[in-house]
Amino acid sequence: MNAATPAKYAGKISGEPTVKCLRPTPYAALAGLLIAGCSAPAPHTGTAAKGTADAGQSSPASRRLITEEQYLNTIAHMFGPDIEVIAQFAPMQRTDGLLGVGATQAGVPAGQMVKFQRAARQVAAQVVSSGNVALHIPSRQDALIPCKPADATAADDACARMFLAGTARLLYRRPVAQERVDQFVAEAAKAATLSHNFYTGLGMVLEGMLLSPDVLFITDRTEPDPARPGQLRLDAYSYASRLSLLLWNSFPDDRVLKAAESGELATAKGRKRVVEMMLASPRLEEGMRAFFDDMLAFDSFASLSKDPAAYPGETGITLTAAREQTLRTIYYLLVTKNLDYRDLFTSRTMLMSPILGTVYGVPTAPGWQPYTFPADSPRVGLLTQISFLAVNAHPARSSATRRGKALRELLLCQHVPLPPPNVDFSALEDPNSAAKTARDRLDVHRKNPVCAGCHRITDPIGLALENFDGAGQYRAAEKGVAIDASGSLDGQAFRDPAGLGQALHDHPSLPSCLVRRAYGYAIGSPLKESDTEILAQFTQQFAASGYRFRDLLQTIALSPAFYQVTPAARATTKEANAKTQSPAE
Amino acid sequence: MARIKTSLLFAAAALAAAPIASHAAESPLKDGTIGYIITDLHWAGYKTPDAKAECPGGKVNPWGPREQFKALYPDDGKRTVEGTHLAFEIGSWFPDADTPDRFPFYEAQGKYSAGLNLDGKVGPNDFTSPDGEPGIDNQLFRSIGCVENYRPPEGTTTFYANKAIMEERYNRMLIELTGVENLSNDSDVTVTMYRGLDELVADATGDRYVSGTTMRIDAKWGNKFVQKFKGKIVDGTLITEPVAFGQIPWSSFSLPTTQKFHDMRFQLRLRPESAVGYIGGYVDVENWYWQTMKSESTHHQSNGQTTLNSLYKVLRKNADAYPDPVTGRNTAISGSLEAKFVQTFIVHPPTDNKVASAATTTPASSQARHER
Numbered sequence: 001m002n003a004a005t006p007a008k009y010a011g012k013i014s015g016e017p018t019v020k021c022l023r024p025t026p027y028a029a030l031a032g033l034l035i036a037g038c039s040a041p042a043p044h045t046g047t048a049a050k051g052t053a054d055a056g057q058s059s060p061a062s063r064r065l066i067t068e069e070q071y072l073n074t075i076a077h078m079f080g081p082d083i084e085v086i087a088q089f090a091p092m093q094r095t096d097g098l099l100g101v102g103a104t105q106a107g108v109p110a111g112q113m114v115k116f117q118r119a120a121r122q123v124a125a126q127v128v129s130s131g132n133v134a135l136h137i138p139s140r141q142d143a144l145i146p147c148k149p150a151d152a153t154a155a156d157d158a159c160a161r162m163f164l165a166g167t168a169r170l171l172y173r174r175p176v177a178q179e180r181v182d183q184f185v186a187e188a189a190k191a192a193t194l195s196h197n198f199y200t201g202l203g204m205v206l207e208g209m210l211l212s213p214d215v216l217f218i219t220d221r222t223e224p225d226p227a228r229p230g231q232l233r234l235d236a237y238s239y240a241s242r243l244s245l246l247l248w249n250s251f252p253d254d255r256v257l258k259a260a261e262s263g264e265l266a267t268a269k270g271r272k273r274v275v276e277m278m279l280a281s282p283r284l285e286e287g288m289r290a291f292f293d294d295m296l297a298f299d300s301f302a303s304l305s306k307d308p309a310a311y312p313g314e315t316g317i318t319l320t321a322a323r324e325q326t327l328r329t330i331y332y333l334l335v336t337k338n339l340d341y342r343d344l345f346t347s348r349t350m351l352m353s354p355i356l357g358t359v360y361g362v363p364t365a366p367g368w369q370p371y372t373f374p375a376d377s378p379r380v381g382l383l384t385q386i387s388f389l390a391v392n393a394h395p396a397r398s399s400a401t402r403r404g405k406a407l408r409e410l411l412l413c414q415h416v417p418l419p420p421p422n423v424d425f426s427a428l429e430d431p432n433s434a435a436k437t438a439r440d441r442l443d444v445h446r447k448n449p450v451c452a453g454c455h456r457i458t459d460p461i462g463l464a465l466e467n468f469d470g471a472g473q474y475r476a477a478e479k480g481v482a483i484d485a486s487g488s489l490d491g492q493a494f495r496d497p498a499g500l501g502q503a504l505h506d507h508p509s510l511p512s513c514l515v516r517r518a519y520g521y522a523i524g525s526p527l528k529e530s531d532t533e534i535l536a537q538f539t540q541q542f543a544a545s546g547y548r549f550r551d552l553l554q555t556i557a558l559s560p561a562f563y564q565v566t567p568a569a570r571a572t573t574k575e576a577n578a579k580t581q582s583p584a585e
Numbered sequence: 586m587a588r589i590k591t592s593l594l595f596a597a598a599a600l601a602a603a604p605i606a607s608h609a610a611e612s613p614l615k616d617g618t619i620g621y622i623i624t625d626l627h628w629a630g631y632k633t634p635d636a637k638a639e640c641p642g643g644k645v646n647p648w649g650p651r652e653q654f655k656a657l658y659p660d661d662g663k664r665t666v667e668g669t670h671l672a673f674e675i676g677s678w679f680p681d682a683d684t685p686d687r688f689p690f691y692e693a694q695g696k697y698s699a700g701l702n703l704d705g706k707v708g709p710n711d712f713t714s715p716d717g718e719p720g721i722d723n724q725l726f727r728s729i730g731c732v733e734n735y736r737p738p739e740g741t742t743t744f745y746a747n748k749a750i751m752e753e754r755y756n757r758m759l760i761e762l763t764g765v766e767n768l769s770n771d772s773d774v775t776v777t778m779y780r781g782l783d784e785l786v787a788d789a790t791g792d793r794y795v796s797g798t799t800m801r802i803d804a805k806w807g808n809k810f811v812q813k814f815k816g817k818i819v820d821g822t823l824i825t826e827p828v829a830f831g832q833i834p835w836s837s838f839s840l841p842t843t844q845k846f847h848d849m850r851f852q853l854r855l856r857p858e859s860a861v862g863y864i865g866g867y868v869d870v871e872n873w874y875w876q877t878m879k880s881e882s883t884h885h886q887s888n889g890q891t892t893l894n895s896l897y898k899v900l901r902k903n904a905d906a907y908p909d910p911v912t913g914r915n916t917a918i919s920g921s922l923e924a925k926f927v928q929t930f931i932v933h934p935p936t937d938n939k940v941a942s943a944a945t946t947t948p949a950s951s952q953a954r955h956e957r
Contacts (some may be wrong), residue, residue: 308789315789358786358797361613363930365799366783 057534058564059523061220061232064245065106067092067099069290073250075123077283078170079144083126087119091299096526097413097517099294104524108216120210127206128199141199149198155189156198163202164188171215173244173251174237175261184209218245222565234563236260243275243557246522248283249290268558275557279550284335288549289327295517296410298323300391310396311471313359314386321355322386322472328368329385334549341514341547342505345381346498348373359386359473378467378474381501383407386472393470400438403465404458411504413513417454436479438466460487464500511547512539522556534561613797613857613928617765621860621926622781623750623758624794627743629699629863629921630726631715632736639695640731648688649890650883656688676894677878682901690895692903693730698723700921701852701865703827710905724903725868725920728896734889741888745837750785755841756834757781758810759800760851760860761931762823768855769821776814776825776851779931780807780834796858796928804934810834814851825851827866833922837880844876845869847907847917858928865921867906873918874900 066074068089075083090112092102108116131139142148145163149156164184168176184205192201209215218241225233234242240252240260252260256274264270278284293299301323306314328351333339339347352371357364360379362371373379382388383403392406393399408414435441464487469475477483486495489503504510515538520527527535538555545551556562613619630639637643648656650673658669698712700723707720714721729735737743750756759779765771781800788795810832816825831849835842846866853862874897886893904915 306789312788312790312793313795315787354783354799355786357799357930358795361797363799363932365932366801 057560058231058566059561060525061222061234061565061567062104062524063217063219064100064103064524065092065108066216066218067103067249067290069286070245070249070251071119073248073283073286074171077250077253078167079123079127080140082138083123083140085119085122087115089115089119091302094297094299096520097295097409098521099299100291100521100524101526113211116211116216117207120207123210124203124207128203130199145199145202152198153196154198155192155201157185157189159198160188160192160202160205161185164205167206168209169257170251170254171209172212173218173241173257220565222567225564228564232565232567234565236263236265239265239271239563240274242522242524242562243278245524246291246557247275247278247287247553248281249287250283271558271563275554278557279554284550285331288331288335291518291521292330293323293327294521295514296326296388297406298326298387298391301387304391305395306390306471307396311469311473313473314390314471318355318359318386319390321353322359322390324368325351325353325356326382326385326387329382332370338548338550341542341549341552342510345383345501345504345510348375348377348380350379350385356386359471361474378497380498381505383465383501383504384468384497389465389468389472390470393472396470398438398466398468398470400462400466401455401458402462404460404462407461407504408457411513412507412509413516414457414509416457419451419454423451436481437483438478439463439484461489461500463487464494464497467497511542514549515539515542515552518552519556519561522562534559613930614765614768618761618763619765619768619857620759620761620800620929620931622785622794622798622800622929623756623924623926624785625747625925626750626756626758626864626922627737627746628725628729628735629723629865629923630693630730630735630737631695631697631699631712632730636731636736638697639693641691641694644691645731645733645736646691646890646892648690648892648895650887650892652890653688653892653895674883677883680874680894680897682898684898686895686898688892688895690899691731692899693727698726698730699863699923700726700919701850701863703848703850703865703867703919722865722905722919723921724905724918725873725900728899728903728918732889732891732896734886734891736889741885745885749836749838751787753836753839754782754784755780756836757783757785757800757803758833759802759929759931760926762855765818768818768857771818774816774818774823776816776823778810778812778814778831778833779803780810781929781931794927797930798927799930799932801932802934807834812849814849816851818855821855822862823851823853823855823860831866833864835876837876838885840880842876842880843872844922845872853924853926860924860926860928862924863921864924865919867917868920870900870904870916870918 068087071087071089072085075085090106090109092099092106095102095105126137127140127144129137129140131137145159146166147159147162149159161181161184165176165181168181168184187208188201188205190201191204192198195201220238220242221235222232222238223235225231227233233239237252237257237260240256244250244252244256255277259265259270259274265274301319304319305316306319329349330344332351333344333347333349334341349370349372351368352360352362352364353368354364354366360371362373364371378384388406389398389403392402394402405416408416433441435443464485466478466483467474467476467485475483485497485500486493487500488494489500489507492503492506494500494503512535516527516535519531519535519538538552538559541555542548542552545555633639635643636645654669654673657673658664696713697715698721699714700712700721702711702718702720703722705720708722710724710727711719712721712723712726713719732740734740734742757780759781761777761779763775763777765774780803782803783798783800786795786798787793812828812831814825814828816823818824827848827850830845830847832843832845835844846864846868849864849866851862851864853860874893878893881891900918901914904918906915906919907917908915
């Protein structure tokens with residue numbers, strides 16, 4: 001297949017007036033244009049979009065670039081989890097604490113477009129594959145194409161239409177106009193005739209669909225809100241997409257689209273039914289994993305490694321399992337057990353795997369099983385899981401500062417100021433220093449007025465986790481000196497990691513920070529001052545529910561602010577783009 | 586049983602095998618029980634860089650299969666497959682201990698060898714351990730100590746034995762110590778051997794293994810390896826009493842076999858994360874020979890100049906225990922395996938009675954062994 005050819009289909013298929021960069025030029029030129037950086041369709045603001053919505057009860061319309069996980073989930077849901085895709089999409093810019101919000105700021109540079117095309121080709125080839133025993137490639141066309149052509153060496157418009165219309169509806173997340181489907185079928189016929197292969201024709205069009213800006217960008221489309229004359233709301237399909245990205249981290253499935261098509265999503269009762277259905281779906285786990293992975297900044301695992309000389313027991317496999325452990329534990333405690341969100345930080349139960357058992361020093365069962373540490377164990381809550389400890393540490397040593405900063409910024413939504421540019425690390429890194437423990441070493445910073453401002457914010461918390469080294473392994477002493485893990489968190493004193501977990505559990509900013517992150521993630525936009533009121537309402541309802549995370553998701557998904565929108569105002573994102581950096585250690 | 590010294594060899598071996606102390610705060614000794622899993626296993630001996638201390642004139646055996654074949658069957662233009670290749674192979678499959686070997690065979694003849702003092706005596710054929718303990722019974726080393734294949738670390742047998750431990754499952758040997766009050770000194774402990782089911786876990790360096798893994802017992806096919814040993818811990822060294830007969834799972838080139846010992850016993854330096862030392866006894870010669878025959882092709886034997894029909898004669902000659910009641914010829918040869926273990930959590934199957942009842946507890950009888 002000509003590498004440039006699918007770009008042609010992308011242009012023709014998308015066919016939206018907002019895709020300005022596509023022209024009816026030769027294939028290669030089309031591909032070049034697309035790859036050079038095609039602007040995404042802007043949020044469709046509807047013909048009645050004139051006024052501004054009532055403050056705090058609406059969210060901006062946005063367009064987000066699909067994330068790698070969303071792409072993979074969508075492909076798996078549509079074509080099966082055994083479709084292998086090496087995606088490796090470019091990471092988003094963390095904005096307002098979330099990569100998910102950064103997706104609204106993302107464009108598609110040339111290198112990224114190449115990756116999209118590579119992924120699209122892999123997907124299309126597998127979907128229409130007739131299999132190859134020698135290459136261990138299974139046949140999928142019989143399972144994924146809902147009909148058989150009269151002649152597999154020629155075009156078959158009826159069969160092509162059946163597959164392409166249904167596929168386009170799911171990929172574009174809304175019904176596709178008849179004339180557009182006609183285009184798909186015509187292009188598939190042309191390719192089938194040229195290649196003498198019906199399935200090759202389908203594959204080329206599918207590849208083109210997967211490169212369409214309408215697929216790669218999730219663009220909010222709005223319509224006049226009959227309940228609020230002069231204001232806007234998401235149309236039913238954009239509401240369905242927003243719901244699916246929040247709850248499933250994937251595109252809407254047939255049931256959700258049918259609810260949009262039928263008008264059910266336009267009613268409060270209908271929205272409630274659909275949200276409850278989605279919350280009950282197994283796909284909720286994928287949605288929750290994506291949110292907490294984002295909130296906890298676990299994208300850092302992609303570049304995380306530990307010095308084998310310092311931590312030989314911590315391999316790449318261990319670190320991958322550590323990330324998985326936390327995400328599984330969160331789902332287990334918050335959904336399966338329906339616990340209070342704050343209990344994540346005081347629970348002694350974690351999901352455990354055999355490879356992690358070697359680091360925790362506990363016997364395990366095959367697979368992932370809940371494991372409850374005894375009451376005298378230092379392992380209590382998420383802060384003492386290897387993921388948090390290892391990802392917020394140096395390659396060969398722990399970091400009280402990074403851990404303290406992560407706790408404040410990720411879990412309490414507080415901002416830790418930037419370090420000065422000329423930090424003197426000599427005292428900290430002196431191998432001959434008389435200081436044995438991190439507490440002693442960091443004392444240098446806390447006594448330096450230039451450093452003290454930040455380190456007094458981060459270190460007393462981080463030092464409470466010094467019983468765990470840079471790999472998250474327990475230690476009672478450092479260089480022969482017993483570790484003092486006492487400290488205080490905003491006035492609440494503690495003596496050990498368990499005490500820190502309890503202090504965090506009791507901190508009033510813990511639930512409100514989760515609400516802030518969840519709402520920002522849900523609407524895919526940075527939050528503004530005007531959102532204060534709605535955040536307070538959500539927090540109040542969250543508390544009333546006993547801090548049940550599912551209830552929070554439901555509250556947000558059914559709130560007017562979730563589907564009542566204002567036109568996108570990109571200028572408002574500036575304030576949220578403040579880059580967060582660690583104070584020096 | 587000879588008094589055990591805290592030897593330099595043990596100390597060095599323990600350091601070399603030092604696994605990852607991944608959970609320093611919590612002892613893996615729980616409820617008087619601690620488990621270990623095998624990570625390294627090879628025949629004990631002694632090796633110097635130039636071989637002068639242990640081999641005649643510093644020479645190792647030059648007559649491997651290829652060299653013998655060339656000498657036996659010169660290319661006279663009349664050679665046949667039956668008369669050459671097959672004849673040579675038949676010599677290995679029907680070994681003859683009585684006919685003198687046409688080729689010289691260099692036996693280890695130095696003073697030193699690692700291993701155990703199996704009989705508690707110091708005899709004229711005994712070796713002295715590298716750290717000075719006399720009375721080491723290791724006639725197996727005398728037989729194979731100058732065969733390059735068995736000279737660690739370069740000898741391919743060591744390499745492949747450890748490779749098999751890493752990659753294969755049949756040889757997953759576990760030992761579980763129970764009744765342990767103190768890992769340094771305890772007058773009465775029980776050691777139970779099992780075959781495990783799960784994989785070893787390598788550390789980030791790739792050439793060592795982590796402690797703290799969890800291993801399940803093979804309660805279905807591994808019952809014949811469930812054996813119990815009574816023992817004690819003296820200054821950190823586990824010393825078990827010998828059992829009359831013991832066997833350990835062995836694997837080479839994916840072929841599952843066993844190593845069989847009379848008077849089998851353990852002597853291991855214990856740490857919370859590791860156990861390093863010896864598994865020793867009188868090795869059943871026929872079993873040793875045939876497991877090697879089945880495991881290694883002539884190709885593999887050629888890599889280290891191991892000609893098995895020559896080696897068989899030497900093994901028979903040096904066998905020093907368990908005479909055949911009819912012929913009076915010894916059937917077993919003293920030897921030890923150097924073994925390294927890392928700590929593991931051993932998970933017993935829900936219905937463990939079957940496994941426990943399979944355990945061998947027969948103690949060795951001094952009357953059963955009649956050394957020549």
